[in-house]
Amino acid sequence: MSKTYSISELASEFDVTTRSIRFYEDQELLHPTRRGQTRIYSSKDRVRLKLTLRGKRLGFSLAEIRELFELWDETRSGSEKQLHLMLSKISERKAALEQQMKDITMVQLELESAEIRCRQALEELNEKHPATAK
Amino acid sequence: MSKTYSISELASEFDVTTRSIRFYEDQELLHPTRRGQTRIYSSKDRVRLKLTLRGKRLGFSLAEIRELFELWDETRSGSEKQLHLMLSKISERKAALEQQMKDITMVQLELESAEIRCRQALEELNEKHPATAK
DNA sequence: TCTAAGCTTTACGTTAACGTAAACTTGTTT
DNA sequence: AAACAAGTTTACGTTAACGTAAAGCTTAGA
Incomplete structure (x- = not known):
């Protein structure tokens, strides 16, 4: 229940x-x-x-997700062939995720340096313009 | 050139x-x-x-990507307001990327354990069926 | 001069992932 | 009994990101 x-x-x-x-x-x-x-x-x-x-x-x-679900269900009482198929799908996904991790890391680095350049530009503005207080 | x-x-x-x-x-x-x-x-x-x-x-x-490009171009000779807007967009993106990192890590863990379960199932098959040699 | 490769614009078609609306049932609260 | 909330089916509409012709320029080579 x-x-x-x-x-x-x-x-x-x-x-x-x-x-x-x-x-x-x-x-x-x-x-x-x-x-x-x-x-x-x-x-x-x-x-x-x-x-x-x-x-x-x-x-x-959604189709890919469904495919994974189905594979997993079939695998649960699967033949050797099914199991090997599942293993290869798994390593496919793992590779894709690793690529995504790299992409994210790259973009994060770019965002970091963009942020730094923004802050520097702001500082330069404040030196020419120390007015707007606090 | x-x-x-x-x-x-x-x-x-x-x-x-x-x-x-x-x-x-x-x-x-x-x-x-x-x-x-x-x-x-x-x-x-x-x-x-x-x-x-x-x-x-x-x-x-593509629209989001374009927005980022435009923001960056405007920012390159930007006002304080533009710079702050850019900074907030940057931190938005950083947060989204962190969430994605977490998602990836979760899925990687799930794939790991799925892989292990597959390999165990294969071993069990081989014990009942030590035939298919090498 | 003809042709072939590589480029161009124009424009209709397609797929995924829902949104939105209409009309209906079922249960429960006033 | 009437009305409401929450669920249902059916079905047409929408957006993003291209695919896929069709038809025409332009330039190097046979």
Whole structure:
């Protein structure tokens, strides 16, 4: 009897619209059960929603996210072939994430130096213009 | 007389289509000059293209990237107000990037443990099935 | 002179990821 | 009974970021 959630509970917890959540179901990322016609979300669904949103923030498409979910499900009782496929997908993703880490680091460095140049420009303004006090 | 580039040179160097490069110009991310009707790209344009692609990999929209370029250009001879605006945009971006770093780290951990579980499953298969040699 | 490569503009098509609106059911509160 | 809140389905609309022709210039080479 683990916990369940309504669609609006999940929507407000993760700050997405119910429209999005239904859309994710349509794309087979979530598989809520029903009571009557009302959707009931398990904690597994909740985890999947969380993972979905995280994946999105990382630039994965919904299709890619779905592919990962499916692979993982198939893998859970998988043949050797499935397991190897999963391992190769995993290392694909790992490589992509490492590239992203590098990109982020580069941009962070650029932002740092941009910030420094901004502050210097401000100081120069204040020397010519020591007026605007405090 | 610094170096210049043709559209297809840049396209093949960065592995994008010429269509995309022209589209970026349309969105005012690039500003090549012309010889006759042919576009000539400066090394500044090349840098901007590189930054654009990096920004895209990080999930920025073209509009956001353009906004950053414009802010930076305005800032280069900017008023105090411009400089402060730029600083606040910079810290916005820094915060977003930190969140992304966290996301990546989380996903990397999940991939790690998924990989481990895969390898264990493979070992178990090999114990029941020590056949497929080498 | 013809052709081929590489460039150009113009413009309609496409995909992903929802937004938005309309009309309906179901349960519960006044 | 009436009205409300929260859920549902159906379906058309929207935006971003290009893809994909189609048709025309321009210049080096056979």
